[in-house]
Amino acid sequence: MAEILILGGGIAGISAAGHATKAGREAVIFEAAERWGGLLDNFTVGGFRFDRAVHFAFSNNEPFQKVLDGIDCHIHYPEPYNYENGRWLKHPVQNNLFPLPADEKVEAILSFMDRPSMDENANYREWLEQQFGTVIAERYPCRYTEKYWTVPPEKMSTDWIGNRLYRPSLEEVLYGAMTDETPSTYYLPRMLYPKKGGFRAILEKLARGLDIRTGKRAVHIDTQKKYVDFEEGSREYYDLLVSSVPLPELIGMMDGVPQAVQEAAAGLWATSIALVSLGFRSPGAGQHLWFYIYDRDIFPSRAHAPYRKSPDNAPPDCSSLQFETYFSRFKPLPLEGEALVEHVIDTVEKLGLAEKKDIVDRDYRVLPYGNVVFDRDMVERRDYVLKHVGECGILSVGRFGEWDYLWSDQCFLSGRRVLEHLAVL
Ligand SMILES: Cc1cc2nc3c(=O)[nH]c(=O)nc-3n(C[C@H](O)[C@H](O)[C@H](O)COP(=O)(O)OP(=O)(O)OC[C@H]3O[C@@H](n4cnc5c(N)ncnc54)[C@H](O)[C@@H]3O)c2cc1C
Incomplete structure (x- = not known):
């Protein structure tokens, strides 16, 4: 029996557990994967650390600022670039057309x-x-x-x-077409990144002292009798259920969901990301912290240099790059596994980012949930599903629980919403 049972050990679930615990309640997180962290987890390959896609902390919200306060961070002033057909343009392209022919x-x-x-x-x-x-x-x-x-x-x-x-x-637009000495107009003035431990260092601080049980995938929820069944056969009862499980999957676990809600949930979809991560034995791979790629025949749409986020992400005198290729039910991956890795390595050479002979480590993996997609009328369908979930007494939080384009600080706030529900316990 858990007073507050939380599904998912990403930042939203961890925030919910942390806030509930501080309020004197008993909260337990059940995480499907063998490690907690969700999208903010990282992995190492050889001596290289990679986040799960590009991640920086940028936040104006005070509670999250306080979390960051105690963490020693590098400060980055955003200067992303855009690659198109042999040219590098400053970001955003619309007011940085300088490299184009007249x-x-x-x-x-x-x-x-x-x-x-x-x-x-x-x-x-x-x-x-x-x-x-x-x-x-x-x-x-x-x-x-x-x-x-x-x-x-x-x-x-x-x-x-x-x-x-x-x-x-x-x-x-006129200035940006005539000179490359334009001021940065990126929508964020500065971004933070932990000096040690990758982006996960933020979560490590938040998760300290919490009861997190990994390898526990929820598969069935009875909202009448208030229990959750897990894949390995165990059952846990709860007073309050908080879920950061992707909304369509949550609906699939619940009994007695009306047909109209099931249909609305089935229409919610997200992109997935194939990540290719490369470690180089030479310094300086790629010239930019991160950049966007517009060419259709180059499959990744974005890449970044983890060692530029923090040198702690790579061994001394080495460097690293990570490429994101997006796919979904509407656009399958053009290449998978080693074939995509080879395509990315060709891209590294084509764009002059580094030399193939310097690659010492490589990794391919898929993140099943990347971005929720705002196709037309999605918001109405999502709100309809969330209303049903709320009526069943479940607090659905986080990027895939709220089914929204939320950054990590917003997911932190989303998890904090548990405080509004403690009175009913
Ligand atoms: C490409 C990309 C770049 C990003 N860049 C930034 C950035 O620079 N800055 C920033 O602030 N944010 C960034 N974000 C957003 C940030 O990663 C997310 O907002 C945040 O990590 C989501 O946290 P969450 O806890 O809601 O979800 P998740 O991290 O997905 O956690 C959900 C957890 O639930 C678990 N789970 C799923 N199903 C079950 C089940 N049945 N039973 C038990 N557990 C289950 C999952 O394993 C997972 O651990 C980025 C996201 C992406 C995709």
């Missing part, structure tokens, strides 16, 4: 000046065209959407955008 710049700027007027009901493609003009939209973000979100932009809503895409003035 005729292509003129075409892009004229199209920017002639962009369609804003329409509140626009799908994501229309929104991009209204913001940047059709030439820039088509050449960069639309192409990137197909790689990163795995669907054409017209299939997506704009609910997730927030401040993630920079909307430059005409003046900024």
